[in-house]
Amino acid sequence: MLLDLKNPARVLARSKEPILEPEVWYENEGWKTGVVYPCGAVLISDHLLVYYGGADKVTCVASAKLNTILNHLGGGQEVVRAAGTPSPAAVGIQPTVSLKEKRIVAYCMKCREKTEMKNPRAMTLKNNRPAVQGRCNRCGTKMFRIMKA
Numbered sequence: 001m002l003l004d005l006k007n008p009a010r011v012l013a014r015s016k017e018p019i020l021e022p023e024v025w026y027e028n029e030g031w032k033t034g035v036v037y038p039c040g041a042v043l044i045s046d047h048l049l050v051y052y053g054g055a056d057k058v059t060c061v062a063s064a065k066l067n068t069i070l071n072h073l074g075g076g077q078e079v080v081r082a083a084g085t086p087s088p089a090a091v092g093i094q095p096t097v098s099l100k101e102k103r104i105v106a107y108c109m110k111c112r113e114k115t116e117m118k119n120p121r122a123m124t125l126k127n128n129r130p131a132v133q134g135r136c137n138r139c140g141t142k143m144f145r146i147m148k149a
Contacts, residue, residue, distance in 0.1 A: 002073055013073035020050060020062060025130060025147035030055025106145035108136040117143050 004010040022034045037053040048069060050062045104117040117134035125131050130147040 002070075013070075015073055019064075019069065019072060020052065022054065024054075026058050026060075027054035028148070030057030032056035036060075104132050104134065104145060106132070106134070106143045108139065108141055108143055110139050110141040111136060117145070 001011055001015070002013040004012055020036055020038060022028050022036050027036055028034050033055050035055060037056070039051045039053060041051070042049045043066065046066050047063055048066045050064075052060055052062065054060050104120040105114050106117050107113070108115050116137045117132065118137045118140075120132045120134040123131050123133050125146070132145045132147065134143050135141065136143050
């Protein structure tokens with residue numbers, strides 16, 4: 001929602017649906033699954049950067065052009081989405097996160113049990129599904145974990 005700068009109790013514009021919601025795997029797997037916590041925002045030129053926590057485990061930043069967000073809000077009127085239009089979360093916000101600090105657990109075919117993945121890196125499979133590739137923390141075997149689309 002967009003609030004009046006001088007009177008924050010006055011709502012200038014409000015979206016019917018959220019523009020930032022947990023959709024990708026690192027926002028849905030963690031201590032508080034399926035939750036994003038917006039923490040602050042920075043405006044640089046015409047880009048809005050929103051810092052947020054994903055699943056209470058990773059820190060992320062989402063970016064979008066300010067005009068895209070304002071257009072989504074409907075210029076002070078509530079937005080009703082027409083059938084076939086993109087979801088509010090797809091109005092241009094592009095989340096980014098580093099896997100270096102992320103603890104990824106996957107099944108090791110050699111150890112025959114779930115273990116923590118060493119050196120995880122995000123990748124996209126040929127069918128456009130997100131996945132993580134790394135090595136088994138115990139035996140060093142190559143591991144894959146296919147994530148939710």
